[in-house]
Amino acid sequence: METISAVFTTPGIGGIIATVVLTGAAAVYVGLIRWVLQGGREEQPPYERMGWPFE
Amino acid sequence: MLRPEITQTQSEDEALLLAPLTRTSRGFMLLVGLLATVALVGIFAYIRQLSRGLGVSGMNRPVYWGVYIVNFVFFIGLAHSGTFISAILRLVGAGWRTPLARAAEAITVFSVPFGAGSILIDLGRIDRMFNVFFYGRYASALLWDVTSVSLYLLSSIVFFYFALLPDLAHARDQLTEVPQWQHEMYRILALGWRDHPEQYRRLEKVLDGMAVFMTLLVVTVHTVVAFVFSMTLQPVWHTAVLGPFFLVGAVFSGSGAVVIAMAILRRVFRLENILTWKHFDYMRQLLIALSLTWMYFMITEHLTIFYGREIPEMQVFFQRFTGAYAPLFWAMLALCFLVPFPILLTVGKRSIGWMVVAGLMINVGMWLERYIVVLPTLTRPHLLNELAIGTYTPTWTELSITAASFAGLILLYALFTRFFPIVPIWERSEEVEAYLHEEEGE
Numbered sequence: 001m002e003t004i005s006a007v008f009t010t011p012g013i014g015g016i017i018a019t020v021v022l023t024g025a026a027a028v029y030v031g032l033i034r035w036v037l038q039g040g041r042e043e044q045p046p047y048e049r050m051g052w053p054f055e
Numbered sequence: 056m057l058r059p060e061i062t063q064t065q066s067e068d069e070a071l072l073l074a075p076l077t078r079t080s081r082g083f084m085l086l087v088g089l090l091a092t093v094a095l096v097g098i099f100a101y102i103r104q105l106s107r108g109l110g111v112s113g114m115n116r117p118v119y120w121g122v123y124i125v126n127f128v129f130f131i132g133l134a135h136s137g138t139f140i141s142a143i144l145r146l147v148g149a150g151w152r153t154p155l156a157r158a159a160e161a162i163t164v165f166s167v168p169f170g171a172g173s174i175l176i177d178l179g180r181i182d183r184m185f186n187v188f189f190y191g192r193y194a195s196a197l198l199w200d201v202t203s204v205s206l207y208l209l210s211s212i213v214f215f216y217f218a219l220l221p222d223l224a225h226a227r228d229q230l231t232e233v234p235q236w237q238h239e240m241y242r243i244l245a246l247g248w249r250d251h252p253e254q255y256r257r258l259e260k261v262l263d264g265m266a267v268f269m270t271l272l273v274v275t276v277h278t279v280v281a282f283v284f285s286m287t288l289q290p291v292w293h294t295a296v297l298g299p300f301f302l303v304g305a306v307f308s309g310s311g312a313v314v315i316a317m318a319i320l321r322r323v324f325r326l327e328n329i330l331t332w333k334h335f336d337y338m339r340q341l342l343i344a345l346s347l348t349w350m351y352f353m354i355t356e357h358l359t360i361f362y363g364r365e366i367p368e369m370q371v372f373f374q375r376f377t378g379a380y381a382p383l384f385w386a387m388l389a390l391c392f393l394v395p396f397p398i399l400l401t402v403g404k405r406s407i408g409w410m411v412v413a414g415l416m417i418n419v420g421m422w423l424e425r426y427i428v429v430l431p432t433l434t435r436p437h438l439l440n441e442l443a444i445g446t447y448t449p450t451w452t453e454l455s456i457t458a459a460s461f462a463g464l465i466l467l468y469a470l471f472t473r474f475f476p477i478v479p480i481w482e483r484s485e486e487v488e489a490y491l492h493e494e495e496g497e
Contacts (some may be wrong), residue, residue, distance in 0.1 A: 010192065012189060012190060015190070017073065019188065022206060025210065027211075034259050035261075036217070036257045036261055039256065040252065040253035
C-alpha cells in the first residue's frame with residue numbers, strides 16, 4: 001500500500017510515468033506506420049524490394 | 056495495384072477535390088493576411104506578457120485562472136468533433152461520416168495545440184513547464200492532464216495522418232503541375248505509399264483499431280480536463296457530474312464547429328455534390344440530441360446544488376443566476392439552447408444558413424459556458440467566501456492572445472485546405488471499397 005502511495009506522491013515519478021506513456025505510444029505508432037507501409041512487399045522479389053542496381 | 060482502376064474511373068468529384076491544391080485565389084490570400092495580422096498582434100501581446108509577467112493579465116488573488124484556462128477547456132472540447140465523427144461514427148458503421156471525416160479531424164488536429172498552448176501561456180514563465188516532468192507528483196490532476204492531452208494530441212495526429220496517407224500519394228502522382236517544393240512535400244509525406252491492396256487492407260485494420268482507442272481517449276481526455284476542477288474542493292466544481300458534462304459540451308461545440316466548417320467548404324470549393332443536404336441533416340439530428348443531453352446535465356447540476364443549499368455553493372449559484380455573472384449566464388443559456396434548439400427543429404430543417412447560425416451560437420455559447428464554469432467559483436472560493444469577493448476582468452493582453460488563438464486555428468485550417476484534399480478521396484473510391492469488402496468475405 002505504501003509503495004502504491006509512493007508512486008503517486010513522490011516528486012518526479014509522475015514525470016517518468018508521463019514520459020513512458022508518451023514514448024511508448026510514439027513507438028507503437030511508428031511500428032504501425034511501418035507495418036502498413038510494408039503491406040504487399042513480401043510478394044516482391046528481393047531485388048525489387050532492395051532496388052535494381054543496374055538501372 | 057489499385058491505381059489504374061482508380062484513374063480510369065476518376066470522377067469529376069475527384070478533380071473537384073484536387074483543384075484547390077493547384078491554385079491560390081485572391082480571397083484566400085486576403086484571409087491569410089488578415090488572420091496572420093491578428094495572430095501577430097497576439098504574439099506581440101504574449102511576448103510582452105513574457106517580459107513583464109502575468110501582472111499584465113487580469114488574474115489576481117484569488118482569481119488565479121482566467122481566460123487562458125477558459126480557452127484551454129474550449130479548444131480541447133472543440134477538438135472532440137473530429138474524434139467523435141471520425142472514430143466513434145466509424146465504430147458504429149455510420150457510412151455517411153466519410154466525406155466530412157477529414158474536415159472534422161482537421162479541427163481536432165489544429166485545435167488541440169491551441170488548447171495545450173493556452174496552458175503554457177497561463178504558466179507565465181514557459182520554462183517552468185519542465186517542472187511538471189521533473190517534480191510532478193502523479194497525485195495531481197494537472198499531471199493526468201499533461202499525460203492525457205499530450206497522448207491525445209499525438210494520437211490524433213497519427214490517426215489523421217494514417218487516413219491522409221493514400222491521398223498524399225494520390226496528390227504526389229496526380230499533381231505534376233504544382234511547384235516543385237509542393238510536389239516534394241507530397242512525396243516525402245506519402246512515405247512511399249504504393250497503392251498496394253495489402254496496404255489498404257492493413258490501413259483499414261489500423262484505422263478500425265485506432266478508432267476504438269481514440270474513442271476511449273476522447274472520453275478520458277475531457278473527463279480528465281474536468282478533473283482539474285472537480286478534484287478540488289471548490290464550490291460547484293467538486294461534483295462527479297462535471298466529467299460527463301464537460302464531455303457532452305465538448306462534442307456539442309465540436310459538432311457545431313463541424314457544421315460551420317462543412318458549410319464554408321461546401322460553398323468555397325463547390326462541394327454541393329459531395330457534402331450533400333443529407334450530411335447536414337444528419338449533423339442537425341446529432342446537434343438536436345446533443346442539445347438535449349447538454350441541457351439535461353445543465354439542469355441536473357444546478358438542481359442538485361439548489362437542493363443542497365450549502366452556503367458556498369449557493370453563493371456561486373446566485374453569482375450565476377442573479378449576480379455579477381448573470382448576464383453572461385443567461386446569454387450562454389440562450390446561445391447554447393434557447394435559440395439554437397428551436398432553430399434546429401424548425402428552419403434548420405430547410406436551410407444550411409440557419410444551421411450555420413445555430414452552430415455559431417452554440418460555439419459562442421459554449422465558450423461562455425466555460426467562462427461561467429471557471430470564474431464565478433474563483434471569485435467566491437471556499438476559504439474566502441465570507442471574507443472577500445474576488446474580481447476579474449480580462450485585459451487586452453488576454454483578449455489579444457485569445458483572438459490570436461482563434462485566428463491561428465482558422466489560419467492553419469485554411470492552409471491545410473489549400474494544400475491537402477479536405478475530403479478523403481480514397482475512402483470514396485468504389486474500387487478500394489470493393490476490394491476491402493471482398494477481403495472481408497462480404
